Amino acid sequence: MNTLLEVSDLRAGYGRIPILAGVTMTMAEGEYLGILGHNGMGKTTLLRSLMGQLPATGGRVAFLGTDITRKRAHERARMGIGLVPQGREIFPDLSVHDNLRMGLAAARSEDxxxxxxxxEDFPRLTPLLDRRGGALSGGEQQLLALARCLCTKPKLVLLDEPTEGIQPSIIEEMIETLLALKKRWSLSLVAVEQNLEFITSLSDRILKIQKGRITGEAGREELLSGQAGMGAI
Structure with missing residues (x-):
């Protein structure tokens, strides 16, 4: 497989407060990579840095062999990186359909x-197209946020804490949908989570993040067998 993403000694923070203390990782095209860690360990900061919403203070990020360390978020979006943020950030006063149209904003023309x-991959949303985004359940909003991201036709999706406050049935639906998209869309994914069951069901490989550094790695089979020692994060 070709290398999709290369991150070398990435550092970032907020003002004078450093959060990422030198993250180094790589992922291949078509890979689903999970990042597991407690709150405050740098998971969201990492995704925001990969998206270009938070500038790097050190290190390097390359996407499909191109250095994107200094590129802005909209440039990265047009290159094929999409973010589904924590909290979903849909437009509550717009209809579901108009929320999806907003996902086309990163494209060069509206299609x-x-x-x-x-x-086709989100049949639950089809009967809700005329409903306000704010009237959806939390799980439906999460599906909408994911579908909106996919409207940018990304090669890589960055998924931030998707199970937070979501009912189990929607979590199962999300897993099934994402696994189907991996095959149908040749999608790659970085998902950050605290939910071990979700991230184990979804990921080919899982990294552990602590205090802004990647401190461990495990494959799905190791986690399922309990041999990786990743449970105590």
């Missing part, structure tokens, strides 16, 4: 057929 293609 509504993209929405139709995305909805």
């Amino acid at each position: 509504l057929s993209v929405i139709e293609a995305v909805l």
Whole structure:
């Protein structure tokens, strides 16, 4: 497999407060990579840095062989990186359909057929297209946020704490949908989570993050067998 993402000694923070203390990792095209860690360990900061929403203070990020360390978020979006943020950040006063149209904003031209293609993988949203985003349940909003991201036709999706406050049935649906998208769309994914069951079900490989550094790695089979020692994060 070709290398999709290369991160070398990435550092970032907020003002004078450093959060990422030198993250180094790589992932291949078509890989689903999980990042597991407690709150405050740098998970969200890492995704924001990869998306370009938070500038790096050191290190390097390369995407498909191109150095993107200094590129802005909209440039990275057009290169094929999409972010589903923690808290979903949908537009509550817009309809579901208009929320999906907002996902087309990163494209060079609005192609509504993209929405139709995305909805094939999100049948739960189809009868809700005229409903306000704010009227959806938390789980439906999470599916909408993911579908909106896919309207940008990304090669890589960055998924931030997707199970937070979501009912188990939607979590199972999300796992099934993401695994189907991996095959149908040749999608790659970085998911940060605290939910070990979710991230184990989804990921090919899981990294452990502590205090802004990657401190361990395990494959799915190791985690399922309990041999990786990743449970005590």
